[in-house]
Amino acid sequence: MSMSRTQIVTTAAGGSALLLAGAFLFQMLGYPPCTLCIWQRWPHAIAFVIGIAFLVIPSRILAVLGSLAVATSGFIGVYHAGVEQKWWQGPTTCTSGDISNLTPEQLLEQIMAAPLVRCDEIPWALAGISMAGWNAIISLFLAGIWLVAARRFS
Incomplete structure (x- = not known):
């Protein structure tokens, strides 16, 4: 059955809604989001809104935009997972960064300005994959689902 x-x-947009719900659930369970976590949420919210718009005005462009939205979250998730694994440095606003060349005053300033939740730490993982990694995997899968919908217009 096709x-x-x-x-x-609806499946793709629902997937984004479930990922957002999961993120908020983890937050309620005591896992506050870091900056990159928040960045990963916005594209899912946009994809969900695009899904609603698609129900009113079905179009290939909306399906492609939905795919781009969740793919964006997926790529941010890949970047975030790399930051967590120390493969590359993340934004200085949410990682410790290199402190070797800082004066004691600069170091104290960085400590005082540091966010409560760092992007380069893994607060929870399943099967060795962090939340950012799971978001990347699921988001890129959802992007493919959106593209399947876009192809149905040909």
């Missing part, structure tokens, strides 16, 4: 475009988009 799914309709609307069913496919």
